[in-house]
Amino acid sequence: xxxxxxxxxxxxxxxxxxxxxxxxxxxxxxxxxxxxxxxxxxxxxxxxxxxxxxxxxxxxxxxxxxxxxxxxxxxxxxxxxxxxxxxxxxxxxxxxxxxxxxxxxxxxxx
Amino acid sequence: xxxxxxxxxxxxxxxxxxxxxxxxxxxxxxxxxxxxxxxxxxxxxxxxxxxxxxxxxxxxxxxxxxxxxxxxxxxxxxxxxxxxxxxxxxxxxxxxxxxxxxxxxxxxxxxxxx
Numbered sequence: 394x395x396x397x398x399x400x401x402x403x404x405x406x407x408x409x410x411x412x413x414x415x416x417x418x419x420x421x422x423x424x425x426x427x428x429x430x431x432x433x434x435x436x437x438x439x440x441x442x443x444x445x446x447x448x449x450x451x452x453x454x455x456x457x458x459x460x461x462x463x464x465x466x467x468x469x470x471x472x473x474x475x476x477x478x479x480x481x482x483x484x485x486x487x488x489x490x491x492x493x494x495x496x497x498x499x500x501x502x503x
Numbered sequence: 504x505x506x507x508x509x510x511x512x513x514x515x516x517x518x519x520x521x522x523x524x525x526x527x528x529x530x531x532x533x534x535x536x537x538x539x540x541x542x543x544x545x546x547x548x549x550x551x552x553x554x555x556x557x558x559x560x561x562x563x564x565x566x567x568x569x570x571x572x573x574x575x576x577x578x579x580x581x582x583x584x585x586x587x588x589x590x591x592x593x594x595x596x597x598x599x600x601x602x603x604x605x606x607x608x609x610x611x612x613x614x615x616x617x
Contacts, residue, residue, distance in 0.1 A: 397546075424603055433512070435592060436547070436607040443603065451604065452504075483546050490535060490596065492605060494546030 396420060399484050399495035406502050412471040414498050416484030424487035425467040427451070427459060429480045430497070436483065442467055474502045505530045507593050507608035515614045516583050524578040524611045526567070526593035534595040536560075536569055536576040539607075541590040550591075585617045 396419045406412045418425065424443050428436040438451030440459035448459040456478060458470040471478055479502045485492040510525040528536065535554045539547040551560035556571040565580045576593060593608040 426605070428607075433609055435509075435609040436594075438604055438606075441604065452606075485546070487603070490552065490598065491549050492539075492547075494548065496544070496546050 397484055397486055397493050397495040399482075399498050401498060402496065403499040404501070406471075406474045406500065408474060408476060408502055410474050412474050412478075412500065412502075414469040414471075414482055414484075414500070416467045416469075416495060417465055418467075418484075418486040418493075419465065420486050420488065420493065421464065422486035422488045422493075423464070425461065426485045426487065426492065427457075427467070427469045428483045428485065429453065430483060431480050439469065439482075476502050478502050505534065505595060505597055505604075505606045507595055507606055509593055509608035509611050511611045512609065513612045513614070515616065517616050518584055519582045520615075522578070522580040522583045522587075522613070524591055524593075524613070526576045526578065526608060528574050528576065528593070528595050530574075530595055530597050532597040533571075534597040536567075537592075537594040537596070537605075538565065538567060538576070538578050539592040539594060541592065541610075543589075547590075547592055583613070583615045585615045588613055588615045 426441040427439045442448045442461040460468045482498045485494045506529045537552045538550040541547040551562040553560040553569040559568045
């Protein structure tokens with residue numbers, strides 16, 4: 394069974410601080426994704442990657458950086474967290490045209 | 504760019520009611536269409552997909568038919584149960600263009616009352 398693990402599961406951050414969300418997959422999948430979930434907007438793609446050491450911008454990349462140091466790990470970095478980045482963040486990996494999501498990280502920026 | 508529109512933001516039904524959630528899409532190519540379901544405290548999971556016109560996807564009593572003419576992929580279930588309460592997302596992926604992005608709709612929250 395495909396496994397995607399996100400950490401932390403929840404986090405409270407201060408405005409202007411740096412936040413790193415981590416994602417680990419044991420599926421050996423090439424593609425990994427970071428989505429943001431907001432009520433009324435559904436899931437929106439922030440960044441994705443198809444190979445280690447390379448990342449691509451999604452539809453809403455502003456204010457976010459991504460890092461893929463290995464095939465298994467994919468991080469989302471908020472260098473200067475803002476109130477508007479309060480949301481639930483989901484990581485996913487892909488195989489056979491199916492996305493496998495982690496359980497999500499609930500981020501609150503105060 | 505590609506987009507997915509779900510008409511209903513929230514739906515409240517009683518057990519054994521018929522469910523319809525409307526999904527329309529806009530894409531430059533010939534996308535694959537998906538329905539994902541998200542239960543409380545979990546990430547979304549694939550319900551089913553369809554890749555070509557008139558193809559029916561189905562799972563767990565839910566079904567949807569790919570309609571290229573009306574650019575729609577409406578989700579239906581004949582008799583809902585309380586355990587079907589969840590958020591449902593329609594999505595598309597147009598990988599024929601070499602684009603491996605997945606575009607999701609805004610989601611529909613289904614609440615089924617016993």
